[in-house]
Amino acid sequence: MARRAPEDDPAQDAPEVHPPHHAAAGVPAVLHSLRMAGAQMGPRRTLSTLLKVNQQNGFDCPGCAWPDPDHPHTAEFCENGAKAVAEEATERRIGREFFAAHPVADLAERSGYWLGQQGRLTEPMLLDQETDRYVPVSWERAFDIVAEELAALGSPDEAAFYTSGRTGNEAAFLYQLFARQLGTNNLPDCSNMCHESSGSALVETLGVGKGSVSLKDLHQADLIIVAGQNPGTNHPRMLSALERAKRAGARIVSVNPLPEAGLERFKNPQTPRGLVGGGTRLTDLFLQIRLGGDLALFRALNLLLLEAEEKEPGAVLDRDFIDRHCHGFDDWAADARTATSWDAVLAATGLPEQQIRELAELVLGSRKVIVCWAMGLTQHKHSVPTIREVVNFLLLRGNVGRPGAGVCPVRGHSNVQGDRTMGIFERPAETFLDALGREFRFAPPRHHGYDTVDTIRAMRDGRVKVFFAMGGNFVAASPDTLATEAAMRRCRLTVHVSTKLNRSHAVTGARALILPTLGRTDLDRTSKGKQFVTVEDSMGMVHASRGGLRPPSPQLLSEVAIVCRLARRVLGPENPVPWEDFAESYDLIRDRIARVVPGFEDFNTRVRAPGGFALPHAPRDSRSFPTATGKANFTVNPHTAPEVPPGRLLLQTLRSHDQYNTTVYGLDDRYRGIKDGRRVVLVNPDDARELGLADGAYTDLVGEWSDGVPRRAPHFRVVHYPTARGCAAAYYPETNVLVPLDSTADTSNTPTSKSVVIRFEPDSGTA
Ligand SMILES: Nc1nc2c(c(=O)[nH]1)N[C@H]1C(S)=C(S)[C@@H](COP(=O)(O)OP(=O)(O)OC[C@H]3O[C@@H](n4cnc5c(=O)[nH]c(N)nc54)[C@H](O)[C@@H]3O)O[C@H]1N2
Ligand SMILES: Nc1nc2c(c(=O)[nH]1)N[C@H]1C(S)=C(S)[C@@H](COP(=O)(O)OP(=O)(O)OC[C@H]3O[C@@H](n4cnc5c(=O)[nH]c(N)nc54)[C@H](O)[C@@H]3O)O[C@H]1N2
Numbered sequence: 001m002a003r004r005a006p007e008d009d010p011a012q013d014a015p016e017v018h019p020p021h022h023a024a025a026g027v028p029a030v031l032h033s034l035r036m037a038g039a040q041m042g043p044r045r046t047l048s049t050l051l052k053v054n055q056q057n058g059f060d061c062p063g064c065a066w067p068d069p070d071h072p073h074t075a076e077f078c079e080n081g082a083k084a085v086a087e088e089a090t091e092r093r094i095g096r097e098f099f100a101a102h103p104v105a106d107l108a109e110r111s112g113y114w115l116g117q118q119g120r121l122t123e124p125m126l127l128d129q130e131t132d133r134y135v136p137v138s139w140e141r142a143f144d145i146v147a148e149e150l151a152a153l154g155s156p157d158e159a160a161f162y163t164s165g166r167t168g169n170e171a172a173f174l175y176q177l178f179a180r181q182l183g184t185n186n187l188p189d190c191s192n193m194c195h196e197s198s199g200s201a202l203v204e205t206l207g208v209g210k211g212s213v214s215l216k217d218l219h220q221a222d223l224i225i226v227a228g229q230n231p232g233t234n235h236p237r238m239l240s241a242l243e244r245a246k247r248a249g250a251r252i253v254s255v256n257p258l259p260e261a262g263l264e265r266f267k268n269p270q271t272p273r274g275l276v277g278g279g280t281r282l283t284d285l286f287l288q289i290r291l292g293g294d295l296a297l298f299r300a301l302n303l304l305l306l307e308a309e310e311k312e313p314g315a316v317l318d319r320d321f322i323d324r325h326c327h328g329f330d331d332w333a334a335d336a337r338t339a340t341s342w343d344a345v346l347a348a349t350g351l352p353e354q355q356i357r358e359l360a361e362l363v364l365g366s367r368k369v370i371v372c373w374a375m376g377l378t379q380h381k382h383s384v385p386t387i388r389e390v391v392n393f394l395l396l397r398g399n400v401g402r403p404g405a406g407v408c409p410v411r412g413h414s415n416v417q418g419d420r421t422m423g424i425f426e427r428p429a430e431t432f433l434d435a436l437g438r439e440f441r442f443a444p445p446r447h448h449g450y451d452t453v454d455t456i457r458a459m460r461d462g463r464v465k466v467f468f469a470m471g472g473n474f475v476a477a478s479p480d481t482l483a484t485e486a487a488m489r490r491c492r493l494t495v496h497v498s499t500k501l502n503r504s505h506a507v508t509g510a511r512a513l514i515l516p517t518l519g520r521t522d523l524d525r526t527s528k529g530k531q532f533v534t535v536e537d538s539m540g541m542v543h544a545s546r547g548g549l550r551p552p553s554p555q556l557l558s559e560v561a562i563v564c565r566l567a568r569r570v571l572g573p574e575n576p577v578p579w580e581d582f583a584e585s586y587d588l589i590r591d592r593i594a595r596v597v598p599g600f601e602d603f604n605t606r607v608r609a610p611g612g613f614a615l616p617h618a619p620r621d622s623r624s625f626p627t628a629t630g631k632a633n634f635t636v637n638p639h640t641a642p643e644v645p646p647g648r649l650l651l652q653t654l655r656s657h658d659q660y661n662t663t664v665y666g667l668d669d670r671y672r673g674i675k676d677g678r679r680v681v682l683v684n685p686d687d688a689r690e691l692g693l694a695d696g697a698y699t700d701l702v703g704e705w706s707d708g709v710p711r712r713a714p715h716f717r718v719v720h721y722p723t724a725r726g727c728a729a730a731y732y733p734e735t736n737v738l739v740p741l742d743s744t745a746d747t748s749n750t751p752t753s754k755s756v757v758i759r760f761e762p763d764s765g766t767a
């Protein structure tokens with residue numbers, strides 16, 4: 001199990017540790033981003049490329065799904081956006097010589113960091129099993145191979161088509177059309193591991209699985225609760241919005257086991273005050289909650305609101321809204337009154353009762369409330385009930401569907417929300433399939449497909465034999481690394497449409513293809529001229545993205561072209577979909593989207609307007625709720641909290657400041673004071689003392705789960721860190737080996753990456 005990385009692959013297990021920071025951004029962020037971008041792109045390309053990020057005629061930042069302001073600054077990007085751009089627009093290249101020099105066994109020994117640092121992929125490659133090396137292959141031959149393997153399947157459901165959330169709307173729409181014309185709904189995506197719990201909870205309670213607020217709402221709110229999210233690292237420009245709200249008088253509450261620097265104080269690099277002054281203090285109240293304690297917190301908060309209403313009827317709850325627009329209030333209230341136990345709340349949250357009362361007072365003093373959240377709320381067993389309880393909280397005072405108020409699940413990948421809107425979903429709505437079938441004159445499959453976890457199970461059991469990925473790094477991002485790798489190796493064929501090398505190219509099926517593609521920053525030109533793609537941000541704004549850089553190699557095809565050529569090859573010349581025309585003119589694809597997907601009427605015209613357009617959102621626009629009851633649903637969510645046996649801690653697996661999911665940009669986590677290493681485990685000093693874990697000691701992390709399978713992540717440096725008691729933190733994907741495949745959220749089936757029970761065992765050596 002223990003292995004030593006090759007000489008030129010820096011060891012990531014000898015970090016320097018400094019005290020955590022208390023403010024985010026400022027001058028160091030600017031310098032840091034320029035340094036990283038300069039190293040990948042050189043000074044000229046750095047400047048010209050970065051000035052096109054998030055501009056009207058530029059490209060959408062591939063960093064995250066945070067929306068752009070109406071009036072962008074000249075430099076409308078953040079430190080991590082710059083890193084995401086640099087990672088893609090790098091001038092480093094890898095071609096056939098690289099693959100000739102590195103057998104797959106060698107690639108499999110490398111760190112994800114090293115793989116990503118090699119540069120952009122430049123030509124299609126096929127794994128040659130004889131020599132254990134990738135060799136060049138023509139596009140024609142590559143598509144033939146996929147077609148042969150698909151034709152050999154007993155059923156189209158023996159193939160799975162994964163999507164990561166960077167893929168633009170046009171490619172996503174065609175990709176799902178291709179899968180459904182083939183006859184399967186096996187369309188797992190990164191969302192299954194990400195905000196699926198938000199979608200599940202919001203569809204059931206509000207009727208729309210997306211956030212209900214715009215940037216303007218955020219600017220106008222009186223109270224913003226940020227729970228389970230680290231925007232300073234993962235959505236840095238959200239800090240500008242929080243700063244603006246704060247200046248307008250909003251209060252900000254952060255709910256997090258970690259005191260994240262970005263939520264404490266923000267030094268806005270776009271303002272002189274941010275560059276030279278002390279910046280803006282953001283958080284008014286910090287609730288240092290235990291992992292998985294949020295359901296208990298919101299239950300308690302809601303009970304306090306109910307009690308306040310009972311003391312002063314009519315003064316607290318929005319009775320008019322509840323009566324007119326909601327369903328299930330009485331059942332909810334009966335449960336809240338009788339079944340909330342303060343002992344259970346205090347144990348689950350680890351918070352003093354006084355702090356929860358303080359939060360309730362803030363709520364009572366605020367007319368317009370928004371709750372923002374990310375992975376800290378979505379990756380637990382009880383995530384769906386937790387988010388449903390957040391909805392109860394907002395409904396009580398009518399905080400949905402009016403300015404300055406609402407739900408704000410902050411999405412991750414830059415087009416993950418758009419991909420879902422385009423039909424990348426293993427459980428599509430009947431109405432969507434009806435429209436798709438009508439438009440393209442075919443009968444889409446109606447039975448549900450596999451999500452990410454079910455795809456892994458199916459590959460493991462030999463029920464899925466061809467795995468195709470439109471972007472992403474399935475092997476490293478998925479839970480239970482060893483189980484996922486074994487599943488992947490059982491496939492007959494694995495195919496990755498990718499921009500950069502990653503671990504999923506090194507752990508493959510019997511046959512494997514790497515299909516290199518254009519990224520967001522690349523110019524996409526066809527016989528019909530320059531093409532652009534479109535994306536949807538976390539707040540339902542759709543806009544155009546135009547890459548401008550000369551592609552890394554003339555051999556690359558766009559994602560759209562890859563889908564079109566593959567579909568034609570697999571579905572045959574008789575297939576009536578005009579794949580060839582779509583590949584040349586993306587306007588033709590948008591015309592079809594306009595006819596199939598509600599809200600995209602007149603797509604081609606509206607998306608050309610500066611700033612794009614907003615998709616409809618019934619609860620936000622008209623306080624109508626397309627749920628099963630036709631109203632916004634209050635739901636009863638019984639108390640649940642993770643149980644941790646004595647001598648164990650609950651581990652969350654999270655992101656450092658120098659990574660984008662499985663892409664590691666560098667080895668520092670600046671705000672948390674970690675430098676030059678990633679194998680660290682953050683432990684509360686009091687827990688560490690009880691467990692005999694000295695700061696600086698090395699330890700193995702061993703996962704505990706009811707299936708009894710041993711799961712070990714060796715050789716982590718202990719860092720005494722001010723996290724909540726009973727909780728630990730370590731980076732993903734190094735710790736994915738500890739997340740059991742079958743430990744998933746109820747309803748959404750999302751892996752429980754934020755609650756893994758671990759024990760500590762003596763260091764077994766190098767990782
Ligand atoms: N630079 C950069 N940007 C990114 C990404 C990236 O990797 N790098 N990834 C993108 C993607 S795909 C996504 S989904 C988002 C992820 O954005 P985040 O969700 O912010 O990412 P995580 O690092 O997983 O951080 C989870 C946060 O929730 C807290 N937390 C964990 N468990 C709990 C809990 O039980 N309760 C509460 N209240 N808090 C908890 C953690 O302490 C941490 O602050 O970011 C996107 N943006
Ligand atoms: N333990 C643990 N596991 C997690 C999480 C966690 O918090 N903890 N978070 C989960 C979450 S929120 C998510 S979203 C998933 C992420 O899962 P994925 O989306 O599968 O993973 P990424 O690391 O974002 O994928 C990076 C790869 O995408 C490719 N790529 C980049 N840009 C493009 C492009 O424009 N086109 C194409 N075709 N390819 C491109 C590159 O080859 C790069 O190596 O991981 C999940 N896994």
Ligand code: SF4
Nearest residue numbers: 061063064078081237
């Ligand atoms: S906040 Fe996200 S989308 Fe905006 S510039 Fe930063 S990384 Fe890019």
Ligand SMILES: [Mo]
Nearest residue numbers: 194195412413
């Ligand atoms: Mo995500």
